[in-house]
Amino acid sequence: MSKKLMVYLGAAFTLGIVVYAFYNKWILFNLPLFHTTIAVPHSEMLERKNISIYLPDEKFSKQERREVLWSKYPQDSAEYLVNAWLALLDEEEVIKKKTTLQTVATAHDNQQLLISFDRLPFNEEASTREKWFSIESLLKTIRTVCPTFKEVAFLVHHQPAEDAHLDFSKPWPIGGFLGEGGAVSMQKNNLVHDLASPFTIMLDPAGDAQHTGRVIDDSFERGITLQCAEALKELLEKIIPGVRIILTRIPGETLEPLQNAAFSNRLKADFYLHLAFYQEAHAPSHASLYYFLYNPSTDSWHKRDDTFAWEPYQAAHCATLDATVSYADLIYKSLLPYHRQGLFQLHTFCGLPVRPIIGIKAPALVCEIGLHDKDMWKLFVTPLAEGIIRVVQWASKKEGAV
Numbered sequence: 001m002s003k004k005l006m007v008y009l010g011a012a013f014t015l016g017i018v019v020y021a022f023y024n025k026w027i028l029f030n031l032p033l034f035h036t037t038i039a040v041p042h043s044e045m046l047e048r049k050n051i052s053i054y055l056p057d058e059k060f061s062k063q064e065r066r067e068v069l070w071s072k073y074p075q076d077s078a079e080y081l082v083n084a085w086l087a088l089l090d091e092e093e094v095i096k097k098k099t100t101l102q103t104v105a106t107a108h109d110n111q112q113l114l115i116s117f118d119r120l121p122f123n124e125e126a127s128t129r130e131k132w133f134s135i136e137s138l139l140k141t142i143r144t145v146c147p148t149f150k151e152v153a154f155l156v157h158h159q160p161a162e163d164a165h166l167d168f169s170k171p172w173p174i175g176g177f178l179g180e181g182g183a184v185s186m187q188k189n190n191l192v193h194d195l196a197s198p199f200t201i202m203l204d205p206a207g208d209a210q211h212t213g214r215v216i217d218d219s220f221e222r223g224i225t226l227q228c229a230e231a232l233k234e235l236l237e238k239i240i241p242g243v244r245i246i247l248t249r250i251p252g253e254t255l256e257p258l259q260n261a262a263f264s265n266r267l268k269a270d271f272y273l274h275l276a277f278y279q280e281a282h283a284p285s286h287a288s289l290y291y292f293l294y295n296p297s298t299d300s301w302h303k304r305d306d307t308f309a310w311e312p313y314q315a316a317h318c319a320t321l322d323a324t325v326s327y328a329d330l331i332y333k334s335l336l337p338y339h340r341q342g343l344f345q346l347h348t349f350c351g352l353p354v355r356p357i358i359g360i361k362a363p364a365l366v367c368e369i370g371l372h373d374k375d376m377w378k379l380f381v382t383p384l385a386e387g388i389i390r391v392v393q394w395a396s397k398k399e400g401a402v
Helices: 003-023 074-091 128-145 221-239 259-267 313-340 376-401
Strands: 046-054 063-071 101-107 112-117 151-156 200-205 244-247 271-279 285-292 344-346 350-352 364-371
Touching: 046 074, 046 128, 063 074, 074 101, 074 112, 074 128, 128 151, 128 285, 128 364, 200 221, 200 259, 221 244, 221 271, 221 376, 259 313, 271 376, 285 313, 285 376, 313 344, 313 364, 313 376, 364 376
Parallel strands: 112 151, 200 244, 200 271, 271 364, 285 344, 285 350
Antiparallel strands: 046 063, 101 112, 285 364
16 A cells, blocks of 8 residues: 555544544634633523413313413513413323423514424313313413413424314414403404305215214214214205205215315305214213304404405405304304203304314304214204204395395
């Protein structure tokens, strides 16, 4: 081997050792180019505050005072606060799987809070109402001590969170969706929903061939909702034969995201009802009605534009918001007598970012029912049919008056 080659090999070997030692911090170079200033947090930047942490509850009656670290920086304070809230949920066994906070960040001059978890802080099998109150308890905890934040974006692994029942593609308002009386109060904006002829109703049973939904006894949600939708369709066709009723799926069919919304909008449906069931631990069953709402303060300001224009699918619900609230009220009043008889527990209808009806222009509702027995769905067919009949009658009268 030549002397020149030996020199090259020796130099390369020596350089490799130096580079390896540098990257493993065995060798440190104190040069101005590599000079770094490390900011050490001072204890005077932090303090301890006694703060109320709220647990998921309709009236926020469940709360606990906790001593939480507090910083002059809103982002750091929010991180300590969310960790304290998660710790309390874990201690009280509110959620089955532990949720970990990944990062907290702020945007828009500290008016928007972005929270990233490793998973959403509620049980996947829970009802929409339970999930909603979990989020509401966090919003209540934050806005009580951090009034500067206007909205909160929920992320999972730094991506917009996804859930089968609630939509998190846009930030939630810090005020939540609970009004003074436990429901959102909407102002009518005098919009007119143009009725098709004949009146078209779309019944959307939750689930499809790929999405089984929640487990109820030894069955899946998708099968029970389809049975209920078919029975409801059969009953309505007997009572009001002039109405066109369409099911959004058949057994074995797989649906694409927003497929039903596109179908409904092209068909110009007059009413859209999504049926969902979940496992109820004890009797009585619980029933809830939801319409789509992104922001209780601003959605009602939306003005209908009859000219041809592109509009985001997240704003489709605004075009018929007044009719949607009226339809929800009619169905709610039809179910109320059964509630008073003690057949089931009925909750006041309200607006939420409910994912199953996002992008639908027609008045659309989600009816979610808790079943403590998989055959209890039969109890709700007649009450729901009565409510839909009232909707058709009311819409027909309004169309004749326009």
